[in-house]
Amino acid sequence: MKVKLIKYTPEPERAVAMSARLCYSAAGAEELEQSMSEAQIDKLIKKLSNMGHLSTFEHVSFTFAIEGISRVLTHQLVRHRIASYSQQSQRYVAEHGFEYIVPPSIAVKPEAKAKYDTLMRQVQEIYDELLGLGVHQEDARYVLANATETKIVVTMNARSLLHFFEKRCCQRAQWEIRNLANAMLREVQAVAPRLFTKAGPACVALGSCPEGEMSCGRLAGINANK
Amino acid sequence: MKVKLIKYTPEPERAVAMSARLCYSAAGAEELEQSMSEAQIDKLIKKLSNMGHLSTFEHVSFTFAIEGISRVLTHQLVRHRIASYSQQSQRYVAEHGFEYIVPPSIAVKPEAKAKYDTLMRQVQEIYDELLGLGVHQEDARYVLANATETKIVVTMNARSLLHFFEKRCCQRAQWEIRNLANAMLREVQAVAPRLFTKAGPACVALGSCPEGEMSCGRLAGINANK
Amino acid sequence: MKVKLIKYTPEPERAVAMSARLCYSAAGAEELEQSMSEAQIDKLIKKLSNMGHLSTFEHVSFTFAIEGISRVLTHQLVRHRIASYSQQSQRYVAEHGFEYIVPPSIAVKPEAKAKYDTLMRQVQEIYDELLGLGVHQEDARYVLANATETKIVVTMNARSLLHFFEKRCCQRAQWEIRNLANAMLREVQAVAPRLFTKAGPACVALGSCPEGEMSCGRLAGINANK
Amino acid sequence: MKVKLIKYTPEPERAVAMSARLCYSAAGAEELEQSMSEAQIDKLIKKLSNMGHLSTFEHVSFTFAIEGISRVLTHQLVRHRIASYSQQSQRYVAEHGFEYIVPPSIAVKPEAKAKYDTLMRQVQEIYDELLGLGVHQEDARYVLANATETKIVVTMNARSLLHFFEKRCCQRAQWEIRNLANAMLREVQAVAPRLFTKAGPACVALGSCPEGEMSCGRLAGINANK
Numbered sequence: 001m002k003v004k005l006i007k008y009t010p011e012p013e014r015a016v017a018m019s020a021r022l023c024y025s026a027a028g029a030e031e032l033e034q035s036m037s038e039a040q041i042d043k044l045i046k047k048l049s050n051m052g053h054l055s056t057f058e059h060v061s062f063t064f065a066i067e068g069i070s071r072v073l074t075h076q077l078v079r080h081r082i083a084s085y086s087q088q089s090q091r092y093v094a095e096h097g098f099e100y101i102v103p104p105s106i107a108v109k110p111e112a113k114a115k116y117d118t119l120m121r122q123v124q125e126i127y128d129e130l131l132g133l134g135v136h137q138e139d140a141r142y143v144l145a146n147a148t149e150t151k152i153v154v155t156m157n158a159r160s161l162l163h164f165f166e167k168r169c170c171q172r173a174q175w176e177i178r179n180l181a182n183a184m185l186r187e188v189q190a191v192a193p194r195l196f197t198k199a200g201p202a203c204v205a206l207g208s209c210p211e212g213e214m215s216c217g218r219l220a221g222i223n224a225n226k
Numbered sequence: 227m228k229v230k231l232i233k234y235t236p237e238p239e240r241a242v243a244m245s246a247r248l249c250y251s252a253a254g255a256e257e258l259e260q261s262m263s264e265a266q267i268d269k270l271i272k273k274l275s276n277m278g279h280l281s282t283f284e285h286v287s288f289t290f291a292i293e294g295i296s297r298v299l300t301h302q303l304v305r306h307r308i309a310s311y312s313q314q315s316q317r318y319v320a321e322h323g324f325e326y327i328v329p330p331s332i333a334v335k336p337e338a339k340a341k342y343d344t345l346m347r348q349v350q351e352i353y354d355e356l357l358g359l360g361v362h363q364e365d366a367r368y369v370l371a372n373a374t375e376t377k378i379v380v381t382m383n384a385r386s387l388l389h390f391f392e393k394r395c396c397q398r399a400q401w402e403i404r405n406l407a408n409a410m411l412r413e414v415q416a417v418a419p420r421l422f423t424k425a426g427p428a429c430v431a432l433g434s435c436p437e438g439e440m441s442c443g444r445l446a447g448i449n450a451n452k
Numbered sequence: 453m454k455v456k457l458i459k460y461t462p463e464p465e466r467a468v469a470m471s472a473r474l475c476y477s478a479a480g481a482e483e484l485e486q487s488m489s490e491a492q493i494d495k496l497i498k499k500l501s502n503m504g505h506l507s508t509f510e511h512v513s514f515t516f517a518i519e520g521i522s523r524v525l526t527h528q529l530v531r532h533r534i535a536s537y538s539q540q541s542q543r544y545v546a547e548h549g550f551e552y553i554v555p556p557s558i559a560v561k562p563e564a565k566a567k568y569d570t571l572m573r574q575v576q577e578i579y580d581e582l583l584g585l586g587v588h589q590e591d592a593r594y595v596l597a598n599a600t601e602t603k604i605v606v607t608m609n610a611r612s613l614l615h616f617f618e619k620r621c622c623q624r625a626q627w628e629i630r631n632l633a634n635a636m637l638r639e640v641q642a643v644a645p646r647l648f649t650k651a652g653p654a655c656v657a658l659g660s661c662p663e664g665e666m667s668c669g670r671l672a673g674i675n676a677n678k
Numbered sequence: 679m680k681v682k683l684i685k686y687t688p689e690p691e692r693a694v695a696m697s698a699r700l701c702y703s704a705a706g707a708e709e710l711e712q713s714m715s716e717a718q719i720d721k722l723i724k725k726l727s728n729m730g731h732l733s734t735f736e737h738v739s740f741t742f743a744i745e746g747i748s749r750v751l752t753h754q755l756v757r758h759r760i761a762s763y764s765q766q767s768q769r770y771v772a773e774h775g776f777e778y779i780v781p782p783s784i785a786v787k788p789e790a791k792a793k794y795d796t797l798m799r800q801v802q803e804i805y806d807e808l809l810g811l812g813v814h815q816e817d818a819r820y821v822l823a824n825a826t827e828t829k830i831v832v833t834m835n836a837r838s839l840l841h842f843f844e845k846r847c848c849q850r851a852q853w854e855i856r857n858l859a860n861a862m863l864r865e866v867q868a869v870a871p872r873l874f875t876k877a878g879p880a881c882v883a884l885g886s887c888p889e890g891e892m893s894c895g896r897l898a899g900i901n902a903n904k
Contacts, residue, residue: 004708006707006711007687007738008687009739009741010688011685015685020764022743022765022766022829022830023764023766023767024771025766026771030684050664051662051664052662055763055764058833059685059764059831061687061739061835063687063737065706065707066707071301071372072367072368074301075297075300078301078304078305079304079311081308084736084737085305085733086700086733086737088701088703088704089702091400092701093702093703093704100368101368105361106365106368109359109361112356115355115356116352116356116368119348122345126342129341130332130338133335135329135331135335135338136331138400139329139331142326142327142329142342142371142373143346143372144371145369145370145371145372146316146367146368146369146370147369151700151706152700153696153697153700153737155736155737155835157739157762174317174364208658208660210503212503228480232467232481233462233463233467233511234461235460236459237459241458241459241515245605246538248538248540249538249540249541250541250544251545252540252545254454255456255519255605256456256458256517259517276888277888277889277890278888281536281537285459285515285536287461287513287609289461289467291480291481292481310507311507312471312508312511313474314474314475314477314478315475315476319477319478377474377480379470379471379474379481379511381510381511381513381609383513383536434886436728436729437729438728438729522820523753524768524819527749527753527756530753531756533759533760543852552820553820554820555820557813557814558808558817561811563811564813568808568821571800571801571821575797575801575823578793578794582784582793585787585789585790587781587783587787587790591783591784594750594778594779594780594781594784594794594825595794595797595798595824595825597820597821597822597823597824598749598819598821598823598824599821626816
């Protein structure tokens with residue numbers, strides 16, 4: 001999996017803090033933007049995070065280039081609706097010798113791994129044979145596996161990202177999308193640490209776990225260490 | 227493919243017409259709702275449709291139960307973000323002896339069809355064998371084909387549906403989602419014909435084709451028959 | 453203030469429960485819809501509410517006709533984006549002798565009330581005089597007060613409503629929109645009690661208060677009574 | 679009115695073009711981003727615009743600081759739901775000696791202007807008197823006029839902006855929001871001219887006018903000059 005933050009709103013923390021100040025001030029946006037000190041930005045973002053007043057976090061967006069992920073993952077990913085996506089098309093891009101993702105639980109079992117690889121080779125052969133028989137790639141792709149590698153460009157604003165991390169960094173999320181969420185979190189924490197200080201699964205972000213009896217127990221650990 | 231409209235806002239045409247009247251009237255919603263005649267509803271919806279004033283079409287929603295479709299289709303479908311989805315999970319529902327969709331272009335070529343069916347049987351076998359080796363179904367599903375049958379419940383409001391039909395009833399849309407869109411269109415036209423009189427691909431809905439040199443030519447036919 | 457639920461998805465609780473079951477079942481939507489017992493619906497909705505798995509709550513929508521509210525309220529209301537609105541236009545509907553809302557804190561102070569009423573009469577006079585001088589109502593309305601009464605039709609799905617109640621039933625919300633939220637909550641609880649059992653401000657819905665030192669203290673009371 | 683673009687996604691045209699290329703290419707996003715020439719970007723954006731394939735335009739966002747506008751305008755503005763807003767609060771910011779907007783049709787009529795100014799002074803006096811009587815500013819603001827000046831920070835992505843311009847640059851839109859839309863259009867055309875070449879009202883953007891008999895006639899002029 002390759003996850004790279006390729007674009008984002010410049011000075012995202014300043015932009016969020018300025019927008020929040022505007023709501024409670026007689027001064028204008030430009031003036032606020034120039035005059036706010038780092039300490040003021042720091043304090044304000046902390047307060048907004050703690051109170052869950054996240055509407056100003058929407059003013060900054062982050063665009064990721066993501067490769068080496070399966071269509072299992074992207075079918076889940078694109079269910080997040082407050083986001084924008086551009087995905088490599090299986091309709092227009094031929095999948096000769098496609099790459100595929102191997103779940104770790106299969107990778108560690110040699111017998112399972114052998115069966116998996118053999119099947120993937122068969123899928124590739126049949127895909128090519130179907131094209132050879134005059135089937136268009138938009139129909140040949142029906143044989144492709146969920147595991148087939150895909151590429152996608154994703155843009156989310158910081159508020160939508162926080163929600164995404166809350167759901168998908170959770171130990172109960174499916175392993176591949178959790179890996180993606182963790183990688184995206186590392187990328188944004190590197191450029192806007194204050195916006196994402198409290199980012200993570202619900203136990204980290206909210207201090208509570210909605211999973212009930214399915215809980216992984218991490219919250220108990222967090223509370224024990226307080 | 228089985229497409230059934232299972233729920234919708236009662237009296238959808240009256241609801242849309244009343245909401246539109248409210249904007250331009252000193253009277254209240256309830257009074258308008260009771261007093262509008264069928265002829266008034268008819269005239270007003272026609273005017274709204276022709277002018278593209280569709281915000282009032284959002285007040286009515288339609289819920290469909292859809293079965294016998296592939297995950298090729300649903301991966302496209304869930305990209306429509308002004309909608310709500312509940313889909314059968316491959317993580318929680320085991321796919322023993324799963325059903326699969328066969329593209330018509332493959333169904334009509336015996337040699338292609340034979341290869342396709344053989345591969346699907348192999349996928350089923352490997353899926354079961356992986357489970358037998360202790361792989362969880364959430365990982366075994368990586369071998370499942372795009373063609374695997376799925377079920378989904380979809381809710382869209384009338385405005386979002388009109389947009390969906392514009393894109394997906396188009397001859398240039400992929401065949402399976404086009405079949406779905408046409409089936410959904412028939413369902414809603416049966417219960418709210420006036421809201422969906424002009425529904426269909428861009429050439430029907432807007433009288434123009436955005437596909438440029440890729441156009442199917444249907445618009446030329448429409449114009450010739452005027 | 454007059455708040456009336458005028459339309460909603462039929463059998464909303466059954467629709468939500470069926471959609472949730474579909475995700476974890478090999479059976480189809482129609483079959484599930486018919487076969488689920490009231491006890492099953494009850495148990496499933498309780499579980500979904502407790503775990504915050506609310507995506508299936510989006511399949512059911514509720515439409516309200518609302519009158520006798522100010523534009524102070526509607527300017528806040530329409531900030532909720534996962535919703536649909538049709539509002540009486542001040543551009544197209546003349547405001548001769550408009551009605552206006554009086555905040556309770558003003559209504560109880562005779563001196564304040566007298567000043568308030570006098571000003572509203574002056575606004576009405578000037579509005580009419582501007583029209584008499586040939587000013588169009590779309591410009592004359594610039595003199596109208598925030599207090600001016602308006603009418604609006606609002607549609608939200610159950611998930612969006614739960615969020616709206618969480619923010620706007622809170623003691624810290626502005627009094628007029630809080631009154632509206634409470635009235636809407638009563639309306640939906642009458643027709644879909646199980647979907648809205650836990651509906652209300654954050655302290656009721658989530659068992660936590662995000663308001664920090666501004667908290668009204670209600671949560672402490674809730675916890676003391678446990 | 680003061681409208682300033684204060685933040686936007688860096689290199690917005692390259693970001694859009696790269697995202698579009700990714701869908702139809704076996705290469706990755708980063709590689710595409712670096713390798714695309716200006717001529718390729720130019721050609722691709724032109725094609726996307728002409729075909730209305732605007733989903734990739736969502737990857738780039740623009741944030742505006744806007745001052746010197748009325749609450750007539752902002753009540754309309756915030757109805758655009760695919761956008762983010764932070765507005766100066768009348769609940770928390772006192773409106774002593776507030777500024778107000780004067781519609782041009784009133785400004786040019788001395789008699790109307792005199793009445794307008796007198797009323798605004800009275801509103802200010804009563805507002806201050808109410809505060810003096812112990813009324814909180816969140817209730818005193820009910821007397822404030824629609825004309826009262828406000829400030830707002832707005833973020834929209836390029837696709838949402840194109841829609842906004844289509845509706846609000848139209849001659850039939852209300853004058854104040856039209857002025858805002860035109861000012862925002864100038865700002866974004868300065869930094870991303872290729873994304874907004876065809877931006878403007880429907881007659882400019884789409885070559886058609888949905889206003890029917892209410893049309894301003896501009897489209898006829900455009901067609902005559904072809």
